[in-house]
Amino acid sequence: MEGLERIVREHPFFAGLKEEFCELISGCAKNVRFEAGQYLFHEGQTADQFYLLRSGHVALQMSQPERTFTVQTVGEDEIVGASWLVPPYRWGFDAKALELTRAIAMDAVCLRGKCEGDHDLGYEMMKRFMPVMIQRLQATRLQILDVYGVHN
Amino acid sequence: MSMAFTTERIAAAADPMVPRVARLRRRRRDLNDVWTLVLEMEDGSDLEFAAGQFNMLTAFGVGEVPISISGDPAKAGGGLVHTIRDVGFVSGALARLAPGEAVGVRGPFGVGWPVAEAQGCDVVILAGGLGLAPLRPVIYSLLANRRRYGKVALLYGARGPGEILFRSELEQWRRLLDIELHVTVDHAEGDWHGSVGVVTALLPKADFDPDNTLAMVCGPEIMMRFGVGALRDAGVSGSAIYLSMERSMKCAIGLCGHCQLGPAFVCRDGPVFRHDRLGSLLSAKEI
Numbered sequence: 001m002e003g004l005e006r007i008v009r010e011h012p013f014f015a016g017l018k019e020e021f022c023e024l025i026s027g028c029a030k031n032v033r034f035e036a037g038q039y040l041f042h043e044g045q046t047a048d049q050f051y052l053l054r055s056g057h058v059a060l061q062m063s064q065p066e067r068t069f070t071v072q073t074v075g076e077d078e079i080v081g082a083s084w085l086v087p088p089y090r091w092g093f094d095a096k097a098l099e100l101t102r103a104i105a106m107d108a109v110c111l112r113g114k115c116e117g118d119h120d121l122g123y124e125m126m127k128r129f130m131p132v133m134i135q136r137l138q139a140t141r142l143q144i145l146d147v148y149g150v151h152n
Numbered sequence: 153m154s155m156a157f158t159t160e161r162i163a164a165a166a167d168p169m170v171p172r173v174a175r176l177r178r179r180r181r182d183l184n185d186v187w188t189l190v191l192e193m194e195d196g197s198d199l200e201f202a203a204g205q206f207n208m209l210t211a212f213g214v215g216e217v218p219i220s221i222s223g224d225p226a227k228a229g230g231g232l233v234h235t236i237r238d239v240g241f242v243s244g245a246l247a248r249l250a251p252g253e254a255v256g257v258r259g260p261f262g263v264g265w266p267v268a269e270a271q272g273c274d275v276v277i278l279a280g281g282l283g284l285a286p287l288r289p290v291i292y293s294l295l296a297n298r299r300r301y302g303k304v305a306l307l308y309g310a311r312g313p314g315e316i317l318f319r320s321e322l323e324q325w326r327r328l329l330d331i332e333l334h335v336t337v338d339h340a341e342g343d344w345h346g347s348v349g350v351v352t353a354l355l356p357k358a359d360f361d362p363d364n365t366l367a368m369v370c371g372p373e374i375m376m377r378f379g380v381g382a383l384r385d386a387g388v389s390g391s392a393i394y395l396s397m398e399r400s401m402k403c404a405i406g407l408c409g410h411c412q413l414g415p416a417f418v419c420r421d422g423p424v425f426r427h428d429r430l431g432s433l434l435s436a437k438e439i
C-alpha cells in the first residue's frame with residue numbers, strides 16, 4: 001500500500017497534492033498492466049475507473065464495422081478517462097493499449113464517495129481534471145478544423 | 153552579336169524582376185497532391201540560397217507563385233529543389249511539369265531561418281503539414297554541423313499517416329541518436345501505431361532547456377499560433393521563436409505592397425519573422 005501511495009503522489013497528475021488527500025485517494029488505487037492490444041475499457045461500458053498511465057501508450061478509439069478511428073493517443077504521465085466524473089458515468093470511446101502499458105487504476109465509485117465526503121478533495125480533483133479537459137477540447141477543435149487540409 | 157547576347161543575359165540575371173530559365177531535371181510524388189521538383193538552371197549555374205528563402209517560380213503561360221526552397225543549401229550541383237502542393241492553377245501547372253520542360257525562376261528572396269544564431273542553443277523545430285518543406289534545409293544544416301548545436305528536437309504534425317511528408321527521410325532521421333524526433337497525426341485509422349493528437353502535444357515529450365532554446369515554427373497559421381503559445385507556456389521567450397509567414401506575392405522585392413503584413417513586407421522582411429517582432433499581427437484577421 002505504501003508503494004502505491006508513493007506512486008500516486010509522484011504521478012505528475014497529482015503533483016503538489018496535500019499529503020492527507022494522497023492518503024485518501026490511494027485507498028481507491030490499484031496497480032494494473034495491459035498487454036499490447038488489450039482494452040482498458042470499451043465504449044458504452046460503465047466508467048467505473050480512470051487511469052494514471054505510468055508507461056506505455058493507449059489509443060482512444062471509435063469503431064464501426066471494419067473501420068476503427070483513433071482520435072487521440074495518450075502516454076506516460078497522462079490520464080485516461082474523465083467520464084467517471086459526470087453522470088451517466090459511461091465511456092464514450094474504446095481505450096486500447098498499443099504496447100505494454102502500466103497504470104494506476106482509480107476506483108471511480110470509491111473516489112466519488114471520497115470527493116462527496118470532502119469537498120476540498122473534490123475541488124482539488126476538479127482543478128486537476130479541468131485543464132486536461134480544456135486542453136483536449138482545444139485539441140479536438142483544431143483536429144476538426146483540419147488545419148493541414150488543402151484549403152488552409 | 154554573341155557579346156550583346158551575353159551582356160543581355162547578365163543584365164537580365166541582375167534584374168530581380170526578370171525570371172531566369174530553369175529546366176525540370178526530375179520530379180517525385182511525395183503525397184497525393186504534393187510533388188518535389190528538382191530544377192537545373194539553364195545556364196548551368198548553382199543558385200545559392202539560405203534555409204527558409206523562397207523563389208518565385210513561373211509556369212510559363214500560367215503564372216508565377218512563391219515557393220520555398222526545400223533542398224540542401226550546402227549541396228552545390230544537387231539542383232534547385234522545391235516541394236509544391238497542387239492547390240490551384242500555377243501550383244498545379246508546376247506540379248505537372250515534365251522532365252526537360254522550362255520553368256522561370258526569380259530569387260532567392262527573403263530572410264531565412266536563424267541557423268547561425270541557433271549555434272550553441274537547443275533547437276526545437278515545430279512543423280505542420282507542408283510546413284516541413286521550408287524547414288528541411290534547416291534540418292540538413294543542423295545535421296551537417298551537429299556539434300555546433302545543443303539538443304535538437306523535430307516535432308512534426310500531419311493530417312493523417314498517409315500525409316506525412318518526407319516519410320523516408322523522417323525515418324532516417326529518427327534512427328540518428330542525436331536528434332529527437334516525434335511525429336503525430338490529427339486523425340488515424342486502422343493499423344497506425346504512432347501518436348494521434350495535435351502537434352503542440354508533442355512539446356512536453358521533447359527535451360530542451362527553454363532558457364537556451366531557439367524554436368522554428370512553420371505550418372498553417374492557426375497551427376503556428378498554437379505552436380507559439382505552447383512554446384511560450386514551456387518557457388521559451390518570444391525573442392527565441394521564429395516563424396515563416398505566407399502572404400500572396402507579386403514582385404517579391406518589396407515594391408508592390410501585395411504581401412504587406414502590418415509595417416512589414418513578407419517578401420523582403422520575411423518570410424521568417426521573430427515572434428516578438430510580429431506581435432499581434434500573427435492573430436490579426438485581416439491586415
Ligand SMILES: Cc1cc2nc3c(=O)[nH]c(=O)nc-3n(C[C@H](O)[C@H](O)[C@H](O)COP(=O)(O)OP(=O)(O)OC[C@H]3O[C@@H](n4cnc5c(N)ncnc54)[C@H](O)[C@@H]3O)c2cc1C
Pocket residue numbers: 150151152206215217218219220221235236237238239240241242243244282285286397398399400401423
Ligand atoms: C513565402 C512563401 C513560401 C511558400 N512556399 C510554398 C511551398 O514551399 N510549397 C507550396 O506548395 N506552396 C508554398 N507557398 C504557397 C504557394 O505560393 C501557393 O499555394 C500558391 O501561390 C497558390 O497559387 P495557385 O495559382 O496554384 O493557386 P490559386 O489558383 O491562386 O488558388 C487555388 C486555391 O488554393 C488556395 N490557396 C492559395 N494559396 C494557398 C496556400 N498558400 N495554401 C493553401 N491553399 C492556398 C486558394 O484559396 C484557392 O482556393 C508559399 C507561399 C509563400 C508566400
Ligand code: FES
Pocket residue numbers: 400401402403404405406407408409410411412417418419420
Ligand atoms: S510581393 Fe511586392 S512587396 Fe512583397
